[in-house]
Structure formats: C-alpha cells, structure tokens
Amino acid sequence: MRKTIVDWPKEILDRSRLPIASRRIVKRRRSSFLGGSIIAFSSFLILLILVRSKRSVEADLVATMRIQRIKHPALAKSMGVVSWIGFRPQSLVLPFSIITLAWLSGFRRDARYLVFAWLGSFISFTTKLLIQRPRPSGEGITVAVANLKDTSFPSGHTLHYVSFWGFFSYLLFSKIRGKWLRLGPLAVMGSFIGLIGPSRVYLGHHWLTDVLASYCLGTGYLMGLIGMHRRGEDG
Secondary structure, three states: OOOOOOOOHHHHEOOOOOOOOOHHHHHHHHHHHHHHHHHHHHHHHHHHHHHHOOOOHHHHHHHHHHHHOOOOHHHHHHHHHHHHOOOOOHHHHHHHHHHHHHHHOOOHHHHHHHHHHHHOHHHHHHHHHHHOOOOOOOOOOOOOOOOOOOOOOOOHHHHHHHHHHHHHHHHHHHHEOOHHHHHHHHHHHHHHHHHHHHHHHHOOOOOHHHHHHHHHHHHHHHHHHHHHHHHHHHO
C-alpha cells in the first residue's frame, strides 16, 4: 500500500508514552521548569527597567560597534541567512506548515502546543507598543536594508526563534527515535536559535539589550510551555 504524507511520520516518531516517573522525580522536574521560568522572566524585567531608564544606551552602542567591527562577506551573508527565516512570509509559512503536518499526522495535542509557542511572538508585539524604543541608528552604526516597520525592544525574531523553534526542538527530541535522526535537526535549529541574537545586532536591526531581553522572555515562555506539556505526559 502506498504511504501518504500523513502516514510517514508514524514510522519515525515514537508516540508511546514515556515510562511513569516516580512522584519525586516528576515534582522535581516541575519545580525546575517553574524556577527556570521565574528566573528568566525576572531577568527580562531587569533588562526592561534598564532600557526604560536609558541606562543601557552606552553599553548597547559599544556592543553594536564592536560586533559590527568584524567585517567579512561570508559572515555578513550567514547573519543575513539566520535572520531571513524570521521575516515574513517565511515566519508565517514555516510554522503553519509544521503545525498542519503535526495535526494531520495525528499529533494534535502537540500541534496545539505549537500554536501556543507560535503565539509567543505576540508578546513581542505588545511590548514594542508599550516601550516604543527606536531602532539602532547614528554615526558608526551600519544598518542592513530590511523591511522594518515596528520598534526595537524586544527583538521579535529572537523571541520567535526561542519560543517556536525551541519548542519544536523539544518535541523532536522527545518524540523521534534514533540518536542521529534527532541530533541533525536539533543541531541546525539550536545553531539558528543561538545565532539569531548576534545576527540582529550585527545587521544593525536591534540593540544588544533587545536580543538579551528576548532570550530571557522567550526562555521563560518556553520553559512554561514545556512544563505544561510534560505535566500532561507524566500524568
């Protein structure tokens, strides 16, 4: 019988429930996710206060100029590629395609969580409206040409990568059988998540505190989602 696109993931993905963990391990795991989220959100609030009080201006300027001091065509190209996924329409098409495929493949609970991971980007949108921080500009700062319509704080690209692609990486790690089938995609997505912050600063689209705040905010949101997802898995 010919396999359809709906059938093929079932041969790779392990849908069996994880072994029942002891109550102590489950409690410790939940506490670690809760504690990690609190630390990440607290770090975000500290950076928010620094930005609102304009205490980070000098440090941001110095960081941008030092990062942009590294001039190489290959580096500029790679930084552009890393950021490209976060621009529209690809930032809409790719998550929508993954969510649809997960839903059609029978992983509907995971698909719903992926929707929530995707919606994390709206936190960036609302925060930008509140803070209204201008994007980098001025003498000595190079700004790569791009369609930038909103303000600077926090970095929407970074938050999107951490929340959506971070949660998708978690699902791959927990569902896929086989070490190498997991490590390949995880290495690629992990690299993009790690590089998106530096790329936004290198391209002159964000200040350093913009991306650091998004890493903190995205990590807190991601750990909260994973904690809730694991709670359903552990029972």
